[in-house]
Amino acid sequence: MTSILTIVFFPFVASLLILALSPVLNKVNMGKKLGTVVAFVPFICLSFILSLLPQLKTGPPATFHIPWVKSYGIELSFLVDGLSVLFGILISGIGLLVVIYSIWYLSEKEDKVKFYLYLMMFMGAMLGVVFSNNLFGMFTFWELTSISSFLLIGFWYHKEESRYGAMKALVITGLGGIAMLAGFIVLYQITDTFDVTKILTMGDVIKSSHLYVPALILIFLGCATKSAQFPFHIWLPNAMEAPTPVSAYLHSATMVKAGIFLVARLSPAFSGTAFWTGLVGGIGLITMLVGGVMAIKQTDLKALLAYSTISQLGMIMAMLGFGTQYSGEAAIVHIMNHAAFKAALFMIVGIIDHGCGTRDLTYVGNLRKEMPHSFKIAFIGCLSMAGLPIFGGFISKEMFYESTLHVPFAPIPYLIPTVAVFASLFTFAYSFKFLIWGFFYKAPEHPPHHPHEAPVLGLFSPVFLALMVVLLGLAPSLFSHSLLEPAAMAVTGKTAELHLALWHGVNTPLVMSFFTVILGVVLFMRLKKINLFQEGISNAVPWLSPNFVYNKGFLEGVPPLTQRCLWWFQSGYLRHYLMAIFSFLMISTLYFSLSKGWVLRLDTLLKTEVTLAQVATLVLLACAALATILFKNRISAILSLGMTGFLVAFLYVLMGAPDLALTQYLVEAVSVILILLVFYFVPPYFEEKPTKNTKAMNIAVSVLVGVVMTFYMLMVMDSHLVSSIASYYLETSEKLAGGRNVVNVVIVDYRGFDTMFEICVFSIAILGIYAMLRLKKKAKAVQEEVPVK
């Protein structure tokens, strides 16, 4: 199974290589070379994935795993089945085409190193998502796709809109990701495993569990945010600020399908309930409708495609939501179709943008003469998107209609098919708006440049994709047997046999298609009036859009709120922090011991032997502690504080703990000196007079600490309450770690991870102090420079 490791990690290795070589690459003028070299990465991945194809039909799904955190069942494991291979082919195949396209698209002055670095990182992450067999591994890759998408949307970070779009995408998909993580954990409560293949076999257990609904809602939140489902779709149009190859790749063909992928992946275990159909199917249909309605009013071609992507994603989601075998197969077919035509259309928009200097329909129009090749590709893509015959889109649209006729748990008969046809009208309308307005109608204004066609390098990828669209329509059997059937099997859990064809005879779906075309033409004729009407609505009720919630509610509401919270508990006074920490610690300790029903038993305490030396040390200790708070002079206070430390160390000696004593002595010695150095900066006497309230608070907290700790220590001494782990360490330290000094063995062997983090904290603290002192110095220097008036 080395091929699967190559598939997932090769892009990461490539991006690391680009990163490592970036100092060299940035210096030389590489022209188109870098892109050409990078194109080999998706090519190699693609060929490895294609080599997995033959085994899909013959054997059961293959898995492969590397243990990671064994004790929690978290591992890096991969699953090769129809669904993952289908997505793998889409990711690496379209990745290859996008890289080729980007060689033409990116001009000389763009930062290509960064572009390909992010792009390869994304590709690796996305392949990781689809091949993961462990929910935690999947989550990790999932978040990586969000991060790389953020970086790619913000690729032109000097533009305000890019930064806004990148932030929006990260906020929405990130929040969804957190919800999904919570959902995975809830799912773990039900199934007791993170292994996807095991979870898929436990469908009955999951569906009958009382945690089914929360788990489904949380996981679906992650999927819906990622796949831009209503009302989380608002990030996708803003993500169009990314360079066009990125939009074609991430925001139409692959990343936005991650949510679809996860829904499809988990559907054998989750689907088949009324709740599933209502949630996934309902949200899907609403998204399809909203996306379509929004798409027809766009004049920016890329925004139009963004909303159309939302609509199409909603359609796929709806098919998965219906949960029948047929609808699952239909979803798979449409995933393939949509990826092909939408990526081609995006690339055409990129070519138009390049050729005319804009992609707005107010400036761009009547391009069929100037851009004959682009026109042909757009023609094929748009007709497929509209669901017209001889193209792939027609087949899946028919399948969609067929599946709406047999939706289980449908509330009202004929409601879903009607909604489906109604939503498809908009699909038809925006497809034709793209085609007719862009290539036939004359635009009201002139574009900045005179339009010109792209060279062969730029046309290669869209032509290839258009060819695929035609093949998907005319010869679907090329794909159906080897690729789509295994994928459909993974989604539905049953053996699938697809009979894809353009002509099925006269049946209900064909009639529905017929109505769609007739009514779609009517809608398209009235488009200008409808657009004006839509404009009127969005001006009259701006709060109707989820964007309003994001802009006003989130961007303007949350930062002040968090700032206020932050100011409340980050007051900047050390004493406040100490007080909060100590009171929380004491209250939680008290709660814990009371909830366990621990009581102080005097009879065992009285039996404890105390020597005279111990008592004497304790008395001295109390005196030193009292002296610390009574001294008015800081130096004396510090020294007496050090005194308490040394006395505690002496107590350790008396009780036979040389390690602790040694550590304590050294810590005290060093810290007293360091504190003295710090106190060079503060006045020698305690000058501020605390108010009565502060004093009372201080006394209350210190009394609480004293009382609770005393009682807690006394209770812990009572060996009935807690079983000691000391004996385990004493017995095994030499056998397991080869050391006799148990204290040290615990530090470096048993609890090495703790120590690792401790030294990290130590180093972070010193970096903080360094920064603080440096800043102070700088502030001083600035102050001295500014002349005093």
Added chain:
Amino acid sequence: MNSLIFRSIIKIVSPILMLFSVYLLLRGHQLPGGGFIAGLMTSAGLVLIYLAYGCERFDWRHRSRFFYFLFTSGLTISFLTGLAGLFWGGFFLKSGFAHVHMPLINEDWEFASAAVFDFGVYLVVCGVCVSLMTMLGEEE
């Protein structure tokens, strides 16, 4: 603090302290000692030198880079030990040890991967304490 007596004592004491700290570091796995204690002891020795001689003998400011290097390399060493555990032992920070018979002195010596980790801890503790001291001292 920079009296003649103090300075003379420090001249004798600090090398002993340093040596003793190395001794503590090496025997840590078997007898009281270890990286944390040894690091503190070394820094205590350096702090004493600083108190006695200030910036006369050592230019601490120029050495501060060296101390930053100390704790970063300590962190690296500890982390690499962890990675070695991942590669040879199966998981991060897995420790291993071996008893090797020493020919001339005729004794079994214990070699543990944890000792390397402990050395990293030693470097971090030592580097952090002394960097802190030089930073604060620099201000004066």
